[in-house]
Amino acid sequence: MKNAYLGVDVGSVSTNLVVMDENGEILQNLYIRTMGQPVKAVQEGLKELGSLIGDDVQIKGVGTTGSARNLTSVLIGADVVKNEITAHAVAVSQLVPGAQTIIEIGGQDSKIIIMRDGVVTDFAMNTVCAAGTGSFLDQQAARLNIPIERFGELALKSKNPVRIAGRCAVFAESDMVHKQQLGHLLEDIIAGLSEALVRNYLNNVGKGKEILAPVVFQGGVAANVGIKAAFEKALQTEVIIPKYYNVMGAVGCCYLAMEATKKNPTKFKGWEAAELKFRPTSFECRSCPNMCEVIQVYENDVIIARWGDRCGKWSNASLKTEVS
C-alpha cells in the first residue's frame, strides 16, 4: 500500500487533478476542460483518476484550489482549501528550487508571483482586463481556424511580427482583422499578437515588479511556444517551463495537503464521491435590495454548503437545522 496525496485545481477553463506520493513523485495527472460545469468535471476527473490509480494507493490528504475551490472542497472532502497564488508558489518552490519570478497565465486570469528564498514576497493578478489570457487565445485560434496547439509554432515561423494593440481583447481583434485585410502574413499577425499579449502582461500585471531570473512560466498558456519566445525576447532571459506546467496549482495542493494532514486524518470522501449525487442550486435572497445570489449544494437530499450572501445570513446558518 502506497500513501499519496490528491490535489485538485478547478479553474474557469480547465480542471486539473494530480496524485503525488510521499516522496513528491507525481503518480498521475489529469487535465480536463471544465466546460462551465465544475461539479461534472470534478466527478469525471475523480472517476477516471480512481480507476487509473487502482487499489494499492491510499489517499492520505486532499487539497483544492482555483476559482471553484470551495465548491470542490465540499464535493470531495478537502483537508485544505487554498488560493491559487499560494498553491502555485508552493509547487514552484518544490519543483523549481531557486525560482525568483513566476509568470502564470490561465484561462481567465494572469498572475505574477515574486519569490525570494522560496517565499512569496509580492504578487499581482489581472484586475480590470483579461486580454492575453488563455480564453482570448482560444477564441482567436478558433476565429483564424487554427488548432490552438499549432498557434505557437506558427508564431515562431514569423520573421517580421506586426504590431497589434494588446490593451483590450476586443480592440486587439479589430486590429488583427485590420492587419489581415491589409495583407500581412498570418504567422506575422500571430507572432505580433503574442508580443502584444506579453507587452500587455508586463505593463499591467507585471508593472512595478522586480522580475529576476530564474523565471518560471506556467499555466495552460505556457504550452504556447510563441508566447514563451515573446517572453524571452521581452525579458532578455531564458524562461523555464516546468514539466507539469499546466497542473502546477494541483501539484501545490498535494504539498499543502501533505502539510495539513500531518496530525489529522484526511476528510477525503473516497473515489466513490464520483458517484454521489450533487446538485448545486441558487436562489435570490429577498431580505434586502442587495438581492444576493445564494448558492446551495445538495448531496442527495441534504444541503451540505451554502454561500454567496453578503451579510452571512445564509452561509452562517446552521445547515442541519435549516434542512428540515
Added chain:
Amino acid sequence: MKISFPIMGNSYIAFKQLIKDLGHEPIVPPMPTARTMSLGTMYSPEFACIPFKILLGTYLEAIEMGADVIVSSGGHGPCRAGYYGILQQKIIEDLGYDTKIIIFDSFAKTYKDFISKLSWLLKTGKKSWWDLYQAFKPAWAKLKALDEIELYSHQVRPYEINQGETMKVYRKCLEIMDEPVSKLQIKEAKEVCMKMLKEIPQDKSRNPLKIGIIGEIYVLIEPFANLDLQATLGEMGVYSERSMNLFHWLKENTKMSRHEKKIIKSALPYLREKIGGHGINSIGETVMYAQQGFDGVIQLAPFSCIPEIVAKGILPQVSHDQGIPVMTIFLDEMMGKAGMQTRLEAFVDLLQQKRDLKFA
C-alpha cells in the same frame, strides 16, 4: 425641511440627531446596496469614481424618500471630489428634481461660505447659534462614541471564537446608539455597547497578523464600497486598523488635531507635494505602519483615482525601504467579492510566511 446626507460608515446615526436638533426632519437614506450602485452608475459619467456613483445613488434614494436638501462635504486640491457636489446637483436637476445639494468645504479654507450655509440651515430650522452650540455637543459625542465602538469591534473580531458573532453584536450596538439623546445618555449607551463587545467569547492565545489599511477616505470608511474588507479580514483572524475614520477627519478639518502633520512629515522622503485627496497620506501612513511593526499594508483606491494612482507608483519604493509588503486593491462597480477574497488570502499567506521566517 427634509434634510438628507451621504451614508459613510455608521456616522448617519450622529448626523440624524444633529439635523433633528437643528429643527429639520432628517431623512436617513437606506444603507447602500446593489440598487444604490445601479442607480448611481446609471446616471454618473462612466469614468467617475466609485464614491461618486455610490453617493449619487444614495442621493437619488434620499430624493425618493422626499429629501428637500442634501448636505455633504467637499474636497480640496487636485482631486475631482471638489467638483462632485456641483456635478451631482446638475445631474439631479437634469433628472427633474429640485432638491438642493449643500456642500460644506473645509472650514479653515472657506469659513465665510461655511458660515453663510450654516446660518441658512439655522434660519430655515428656526434655531439660533446658541441652539447650534447645544446641538453640536451631543452629536460630536455620538460621532466619537460610534467611532470608538467600531474601532473596538475590529480589535475584538480576530479573536472571536464563533465566527460572525462580532458582526451580530456590532449591528445590535448600532441600534442601541440610535436611542440616546443627551451627552450623559450617549456615554451610558456607549458603555453598554463596549461591554457587549468585550463579553464576546474570545481566544486570546491567538497572535493575529496586523494589517494597516490606507487609501481614499470614502472607500476606507464605507464597508459597502470596500466589500466589507475589515470584517472579512477580521473573520480570517487578522487584526486590521485603518488610517482614517470620520471623527479624526473632522478633527483635522477643524484644526483640532495635528496628527496629519506627522503623517505628511513621514511621507517627505518620498513625496514633497500634496497631490490631492489623501495621496500623500497614503505614503506617510505606510511609513508609520511599518515603524509601528505592522505586518503589511493594504491600499484601497477607487478605480481611476489620480491621487491614489500617484501614491501607488511610489509605494513599491516605500515597501522596499521599510520592509513592509503593500497590496493595492482598486475598487469599482465591477469588483467582485471572489476576486478580492483570493487576493486577501494570498496576501495573508505571504505575510504569515514572512512572519514565520522572522521568528524561525
